[in-house]
Amino acid sequence: MQKQQEQQTRNCKKINVYGPCANEFVSSNTGSWRLERPVVNFENCIKCGICESFCPCNVITIHKELKESVEIDYDYCKGCGICVNECPKNCIKLVAEGSVE
Amino acid sequence: MLEVKHQSKGLVSHGVSACAGCGLEIVMRSAMRVLGEDTMIIIPPGCAALFSGFGKETALKIPGFQGNLENSAACASGLRAALNAKGNTHTKVLAFAGDGATVDIGIQALSGVLERRDKVIYICYDNEAYMNTGIQSSSSTPQFASTTTTPAGKNTGRKDLVQIAISHDIPYAATASIYNIKDLERKIEKASEVDGPSLVHVHAPCPTGWRYDPSKTIQVARAAVETGCWIQYEYENGKYTLNYNRKALKPIEEYVGLQGRFKKMSAEDKKTMQENVKAHFDKYTGKMI
Numbered sequence: 001m002q003k004q005q006e007q008q009t010r011n012c013k014k015i016n017v018y019g020p021c022a023n024e025f026v027s028s029n030t031g032s033w034r035l036e037r038p039v040v041n042f043e044n045c046i047k048c049g050i051c052e053s054f055c056p057c058n059v060i061t062i063h064k065e066l067k068e069s070v071e072i073d074y075d076y077c078k079g080c081g082i083c084v085n086e087c088p089k090n091c092i093k094l095v096a097e098g099s100v101e
Numbered sequence: 102m103l104e105v106k107h108q109s110k111g112l113v114s115h116g117v118s119a120c121a122g123c124g125l126e127i128v129m130r131s132a133m134r135v136l137g138e139d140t141m142i143i144i145p146p147g148c149a150a151l152f153s154g155f156g157k158e159t160a161l162k163i164p165g166f167q168g169n170l171e172n173s174a175a176c177a178s179g180l181r182a183a184l185n186a187k188g189n190t191h192t193k194v195l196a197f198a199g200d201g202a203t204v205d206i207g208i209q210a211l212s213g214v215l216e217r218r219d220k221v222i223y224i225c226y227d228n229e230a231y232m233n234t235g236i237q238s239s240s241s242t243p244q245f246a247s248t249t250t251t252p253a254g255k256n257t258g259r260k261d262l263v264q265i266a267i268s269h270d271i272p273y274a275a276t277a278s279i280y281n282i283k284d285l286e287r288k289i290e291k292a293s294e295v296d297g298p299s300l301v302h303v304h305a306p307c308p309t310g311w312r313y314d315p316s317k318t319i320q321v322a323r324a325a326v327e328t329g330c331w332i333q334y335e336y337e338n339g340k341y342t343l344n345y346n347r348k349a350l351k352p353i354e355e356y357v358g359l360q361g362r363f364k365k366m367s368a369e370d371k372k373t374m375q376e377n378v379k380a381h382f383d384k385y386t387g388k389m390i
Contacts (some may be wrong), residue, residue: 007345022159027107053282054319056126057115075113080122080308081316 027076030057034079036094040070044091051083051092103162111139119149119224122315124305124322125149125199127279128159128226132195135289138163140193141180145173145202148233149158149226152197171196174210177221193222193293200227200241204260215269215298222292223300225262228307236310243330246369247362248310254365258377265298267336273299275335279306280322283332284344290333302332312361324356329382334389341389 034081047069050061061074070092084092109115119126125148127226133140142165144153152160152165168176171244177196184192198207203225214221230248231237238248241262245254250343266274272295277285285334292299305352306322307313333344353375357363366374 012317017365018154021320022154022157023103024158025103025105025107025109025160025162026116026154027109027114027117028117030118035120054127055142056119056121056123056130056318057117058110058113058130061110078121083123083319084317085295086319092369 029075030078031075032079034074035097036079036081037077037097038072038079038081038083038092039095040068040072040089041093042070043066044089045069046089048088050086054082054086056080056082072074073075103159105162108228109162112162113141113152117160119122119148119306120315121216121306122318123148124228124279124307124318127282128224128285128303129197130198131279131286132289133161133163134223135286136293138232139191140195141165141184142179143173143180143194143196144170145170145198145207146233147202148228149197149199149232170202171206172210173202173207174221176221177223178210178217178219181219181221187318194217194220196223196348198223198225199230199232201231201239204241205239208265210359211266211300212269215266215271215300218271218297220296221232221298222289223298224289224292225300225302226289226305227262227302228305228310229259230251230307231311232310232371245363245366245374247365254363254370257298261304262379263300264335271299272297273335273337274302275300276302276331276333276334277306278304278322278326278331280319281333281344284333291335310362312357312364317359321356321359324351324359327351327358328338328353328379330356332382332385333382334385335347343386343389350379350382352354 013096024080054063057076059077061071062071110386113130140163144167152159163345173196177194181194204286217244229242230239236249240256240260242260247254264273273292276290277288288301306318335342
């Protein structure tokens with residue numbers, strides 16, 4: 001960390017910028033934190049979009065025209081379960097990681 | 102220039118190292134959705150600093166600056182002055198600080214900005230303690246809440262930030278909650294449109310510090326408003342509007358019972374808290390109607 005910051009500072013001094021300067025837009029691998037993953041039962045889903053609006057990681061996308069309307073990006077989903085708790089039709093469930101594929 | 106290594110839907114990266122179920126992430130994403138690309142952000146150290154990133158990595162696509170805990174408002178004011186000097190009046194300046202950096206440490210800088218009438222949007226996300234350093238009590242912690250510095254429960258009530266801001270006679274100030282995202286986004290949009298300083302105080306539950314299950318973040322935020330522990334209102338040019346007016350408030354047990362930090366409260370404490378909440382709510386509704 002220290003070394004990384006010093007490197008940045010040295011490069012920036014040429015143009016009179018002091019301190020580390022961030023210039024890479026990255027996403028951490030937060031999907032590896034997850035112990036349980038949300039799985040949607042599309043039978044009862046009414047495509048209301050409540051899960052999409054409350055997801056803290058913004059990983060849910062709603063496709064209104066498809067049958068499997070809720071797409072969850074498991075690369076970044078932390079498995080917090082807010083979508084499970086807020087779903088008005090209770091059609092999202094948390095299942096242990098590794099038990100389904 | 103910014104090198105985009107991972108794609109994302111909005112201006113905020115998907116993989117931010119905030120805790121699972123963090124209320125702050127929802128506030129940040131809503132703010133970025135409303136304010137858009139033409140914004141510069143000032144973030145003090147704290148949980149929000151996860152968005153300004155580590156070393157050369159960042160989680161935001163907009164330019165920003167990480168100042169010190171006490172001077173986020175002063176930095177925003179300086180940035181505004183620099184932009185004005187360059188003739189740029191369209192770029193929005195946003196200061197995004199937690200309750201510790203606003204209500205405790207940064208209040209003199211904030212007061213200065215409000216007095217100077219700089220066109221700055223100030224968003225305070227309130228998780229009711231210093232969560233990033235290990236749940237120490239702040240002056241925004243409610244009465245009876247257990248933190249690492251007040252293990253038996255805090256003895257005194259909280260500061261009223263929005264009333265402090267309103268007493269500077271600013272054009273726009275509001276409180277909001279993450280359970281009503283439409284309302285929150287509307288308030289941030291209004292705050293960005295006024296000519297002068299504006300403050301939005303957002304209630305952002307913290308699963309780690311409040312000791313509840315991460316899946317209940319929205320439920321806790323909703324319960325806070327329904328029991329009257331958090332009052333949603335806005336103040337615009339001398340006029341108050343209450344955004345949630347329930348004639349019968351729910352008992353505080355529905356909010357307090359969800360959280361581990363209120364576990365040590367006795368029945369008598371709960372009675373006192375219920376009375377205080379009721380008196381506080383009545384004071385506000387009386388003021389607004």
